[in-house]
Amino acid sequence: MVDVKDGKILRIRPVRYYEKYSRDEVKPWVMHARGKTFAPSDKTLIPPISLAYKKRVYSPARILYPLKRVDFDPSGAPGSTGPGGRNTQNRGISKFERISWDEALDIIANEMLRIKETYGPTAILYQSDQHGETKVVHGPHGCGRRLLRLFGGYTLQVRNPDSWEGWTWGAKHVWGMQPVGQQVPQTNLIWDISKNAELLLFWGCDQETTTWGWGGQLVSRLSYWWSELGIKQIYIAPDCNYAAAIHADKWIPILPNTDAALYLAIAYHWFKNGTYDKEYLETHAVGVEQFEDYVMGRTDGQPKSPEWAAPITGVPARVIKALAEEWASKRTTVVIGNGGPGIRGPYSHEPARLQVLCLAMQGLGKPGCNQAKMIEWGLTNDIKQMSQPAPAVLLSLWPAYTGG
Numbered sequence: 001m002v003d004v005k006d007g008k009i010l011r012i013r014p015v016r017y018y019e020k021y022s023r024d025e026v027k028p029w030v031m032h033a034r035g036k037t038f039a040p041s042d043k044t045l046i047p048p049i050s051l052a053y054k055k056r057v058y059s060p061a062r063i064l065y066p067l068k069r070v071d072f073d074p075s076g077a078p079g080s081t082g083p084g085g086r087n088t089q090n091r092g093i094s095k096f097e098r099i100s101w102d103e104a105l106d107i108i109a110n111e112m113l114r115i116k117e118t119y120g121p122t123a124i125l126y127q128s129d130q131h132g133e134t135k136v137v138h139g140p141h142g143c144g145r146r147l148l149r150l151f152g153g154y155t156l157q158v159r160n161p162d163s164w165e166g167w168t169w170g171a172k173h174v175w176g177m178q179p180v181g182q183q184v185p186q187t188n189l190i191w192d193i194s195k196n197a198e199l200l201l202f203w204g205c206d207q208e209t210t211t212w213g214w215g216g217q218l219v220s221r222l223s224y225w226w227s228e229l230g231i232k233q234i235y236i237a238p239d240c241n242y243a244a245a246i247h248a249d250k251w252i253p254i255l256p257n258t259d260a261a262l263y264l265a266i267a268y269h270w271f272k273n274g275t276y277d278k279e280y281l282e283t284h285a286v287g288v289e290q291f292e293d294y295v296m297g298r299t300d301g302q303p304k305s306p307e308w309a310a311p312i313t314g315v316p317a318r319v320i321k322a323l324a325e326e327w328a329s330k331r332t333t334v335v336i337g338n339g340g341p342g343i344r345g346p347y348s349h350e351p352a353r354l355q356v357l358c359l360a361m362q363g364l365g366k367p368g369c370n371q372a373k374m375i376e377w378g379l380t381n382d383i384k385q386m387s388q389p390a391p392a393v394l395l396s397l398w399p400a401y402t403g404g
Contacts, residue, residue: 009054014043029389033194034229041221047212066104067096074107112151121153128156142402163338170349174356181352182336183371185384189333190222193231196368198330200226200233202248203259203355204340206241207374211337218388219374223247232330234323236262237340252323255314257345262320263354265309267295269324270361276328277363285360327358331368334359337375 003010017026017040031038056062069087071094076085087094115123126148128141148154167181177184193200207219227233227247235244236252236259244251254262270276271292281288290299297303306320313320326332334355336343343352355371356364363369372387 009057012051012054014046014051016043018042031191031194031389033191036225036229038194038222038225040218045217045221047216049212065098066101068099068104068107069094070097074110116152121148121151122155124148124151124154126154126156145402164343166339166343166345166348166350166352170352171356173349174353175360182338182373186373186387187384188389189370189372189387191389192367192370193226193333193372194229196331197226197231197333198368199326199332200231200335201327201332202233202235202237202243202335204237204342205235205335205337205374206237206243206340207335207337208242208246210340211375234326252315252319255312257342257347258313259342259351260347260354261304261309261312262315263351263358264295264304265306265313265317265320266324266327266358267291267354267361268304269306269321270328271295275325276361280363280366281360284364291357328362331366332362333368333370333372335372335374337373 001013001015003013017028028040069090071085071087071090073080073084073086076087078086079088080086081089112124126144128145145154145156164180164182167177170181171177172181175181183189207223211217211219223233223243224247232249233247234250234252235241235248236254237244238254238256240248240251240253293299295304302308306317306324309315309320310317339348339352342348359369359371364371374387376385
């Protein structure tokens with residue numbers, strides 16, 4: 001909610017759901033688990049960065065008007081120099097001058113027409129980056145894409161899917177799971193965790209800060225509630241992040257980008273001690289024998305034991321064994337915030353696929369045994385992506401990304 005007076009922002013504040021309608025009219029969802037109740041708050045839990053957005057609007061560093069290089073004449077021929085030329089050689093050198101919005105619009109429109117008539121519409125490159133400010137109204141990605149589709153076409157540049165790179169190129173080839181390789185459906189996993197899980201492994205996940213751009217602070221409330229329900233929380237990350245500092249029953253520091261070795265050592269301990277769900281693998285997986293041969297060292301002569309993984313990961317072998325035994329003995333859900341840097345490196349497909357294999361070894365999909373996300377609940381227009389109880393109306397960011 002933005003309060004405005006005389007065209008100026010006074011403050012940004014949460015929306016209160018019951019200012020106009022009563023709770024009985026809204027009928028909010030409620031979760032009951034282990035004799036306790038969890039309900040949505042009476043207001044939006046927008047993050048501090050949203051509440052402080054007024055400072056960005058009125059920042060002295062903000063560019064308020066269109067600017068043009070003083071020696072750039074848009075009527076000049078491509079490659080022209082001197083007075084009346086485009087003087088591209090002076091980019092980054094010459095100064096700028098303020099121009100009107102009408103002049104800026106004319107320059108852009110004329111350049112688009114010139115490029116299209118000379119080279120065709122696909123000569124226009126649109127840098128529709130996957131990451132932005134996530135606005136639903138006038139989404140920065142979608143508006144341009146829609147305009148250029150109506151214009152006759154364009155060339156789209158999108159970065160590597162580096163929010164989900166490991167899941168896309170690793171996990172997806174193990175268990176499918178469109179669109180990005182993370183568990184689908186996520187439907188009601190929050191309730192499943194609350195009712196059935198005994199252990200949560202937050203792997204490279206900081207739901208106290210990372211989710212601010214996507215889901216507000218609901219996940220913070222949930223994390224406190226899970227502690228209240230007696231669900232143990234273990235955080236595995238190189239840094240003792242904000243969520244770990246607040247919620248962790250145990251923090252296991254690990255050297256950056258060595259998670260694959262840790263997963264392999266956990267699988268080794270399970271294979272060696274028989275503490276995995278053999279019946280599940282017999283009916284839900286193929287290639288288990290080959291994976292076991294690799295983990296136990298029969299393939300390459302190197303057993304992937306906790307002692308082998310300890311110097312690689314920086315996690316002592318006794319801690320790896322204890323983690324493997326804790327995971328195997330409890331109904332465990334792995335919780336991700338997409339995965340952080342550990343899922344975005346050059347070989348991030350390995351920890352992604354190995355996490356899925358470890359989940360399978362403990363009966364993926366059984367009550368309390370899943371992969372849950374703390375972020376992007378509203379990214380796609382698919383109810384299967386919603387971990388919390390489904391809303392009556394699904395608000396999707398997808399049109400803002402695609403212009404659809």
